[in-house]
Amino acid sequence: MTTMIQVENVAKTFTLHNQGGARLPVFDNVNFSVEAGEALVLAGASGAGKSSLLRILYGNYRPTAGAIRITHAGRPVDIVAAVPRTVLDIRRRTLGFVSQFLRVIPRVSTLDIVRDPLLARGAMPETATERAKAMLARLNLPERLWNLAPATFSGGEQQRVNIARSFVDPSAIMLIDEPTASLDAANRDVVVDLIAEARAAGSAIVGIFHDEAVRERVATRYLDITAFRKA
Ligand SMILES: Nc1ncnc2c1ncn2[C@@H]1O[C@H](COP(=O)(O)OP(=O)(O)OP(=O)(O)O)[C@@H](O)[C@H]1O
Numbered sequence: 001m002t003t004m005i006q007v008e009n010v011a012k013t014f015t016l017h018n019q020g021g022a023r024l025p026v027f028d029n030v031n032f033s034v035e036a037g038e039a040l041v042l043a044g045a046s047g048a049g050k051s052s053l054l055r056i057l058y059g060n061y062r063p064t065a066g067a068i069r070i071t072h073a074g075r076p077v078d079i080v081a082a083v084p085r086t087v088l089d090i091r092r093r094t095l096g097f098v099s100q101f102l103r104v105i106p107r108v109s110t111l112d113i114v115r116d117p118l119l120a121r122g123a124m125p126e127t128a129t130e131r132a133k134a135m136l137a138r139l140n141l142p143e144r145l146w147n148l149a150p151a152t153f154s155g156g157e158q159q160r161v162n163i164a165r166s167f168v169d170p171s172a173i174m175l176i177d178e179p180t181a182s183l184d185a186a187n188r189d190v191v192v193d194l195i196a197e198a199r200a201a202g203s204a205i206v207g208i209f210h211d212e213a214v215r216e217r218v219a220t221r222y223l224d225i226t227a228f229r230k231a
Contacts, residue, residue, distance in 0.1 A: 003071060004173050004204035005034040005057065010066030012052055013230070025230035026052055030066070032223055036172070039195060039205040039218050044225035050208045053225060054175050056080075057206060058097045059087045070095060070173065092120070096171030100178040102162040104151045110136065111146045114164045121169060135164040139190055156182040163191055170198035176207035180214055192217050 010030040016022045026049040034040050042050040055061040057068060059079045069076035072094045079087060079095075091097075105113070111132055118128035136146055139160040145153065150161045159182050166174070176195070180188045188211070195218050199205055209215040 002036040003033050004036050005071075005206070006067075006069040006076065007032050007057075008067045008069070010053075010056065010068065011064045011230070012049065012056060012061070013064045027225060027228035028230040030225075030228045034173075034204045034206055036202045036204050037199055039199055039207065039220045041215050041219035041222050042206065042208050042225055043215075043222045044227075048225040048229070050225055051177060054097075054177055054206065054208060058095065058175055059090070094172045096166055096174045098163065098166040098174060098176045098179050100159060100162075100181045102150060102158040102165075104149070104158070106151065107149050109147050110141070110150050110153075110161050113150070113161060114168055117165060117169050123169075131168055132164070135168045136161075139164050140187060154182075156184070156187070159183060160187060163194070167194040167198060170194075170201065170203045172202070173204045173206075174198060176205060176209075178208055178210060180209065180211055188214060 007030055011028045012026045014024040044050055052061060056063050063080060067078045068080050070079050070090055072090045079090060114132035114135060115128040118131060141160050150158050163179055180191050192214060195205060209218060
């Protein structure tokens, strides 16, 4: 087994500087690891800190304490202590984040948005185009939308473009936040399949899914964040 994420003694307390420096402890002493091929689902009540933990794993939020070793290019790198350039390299080559929202870039077509990760990793343009089209078709995005920029798309359409971009070439580690929030049952099933395929190909998955049926189909293991609430 290859450990892809090793979380060591991570704590998070938010300090609200605009509210008299009020301190909001979220969790303390979080320890766990995630292996290649696993899907760890974060569980726990609303407000327990699931989203905060996912953002900490991506290097977006800085934990108050602890280390997070990400296996990047074959060796562990602590993303908490890494310089910004290293964090960007980890994200480009190893660590993907699938949020429920697409970051829309003006005037860039849907097909280009989905092709981009393949091209960035050196795929031939024709191959990238074919794989992007196949992924968009699989997610039932109508072909008439493929050459349009997604700024005007519906919430569910944008979400599917985002999923297509993320799964066209799955990262070794994928952090997933509510990927099925605005999707109908058929497209939810496609996302569940895409996650299973990424896992079978060796990706390590950490995700948040509010839909219980989806959660149960995706999870190989659960982590209840409530257990780490600061006393
Ligand atoms: N940027 C922030 N600044 C201050 N407090 C924050 C910030 N982000 C989250 N919090 C607080 O941290 C706690 C955990 O929030 P978080 O969003 O991680 O919980 P969650 O388990 O994902 O909740 P939900 O299931 O409702 O989405 C909450 O009390 C929240 O108010």
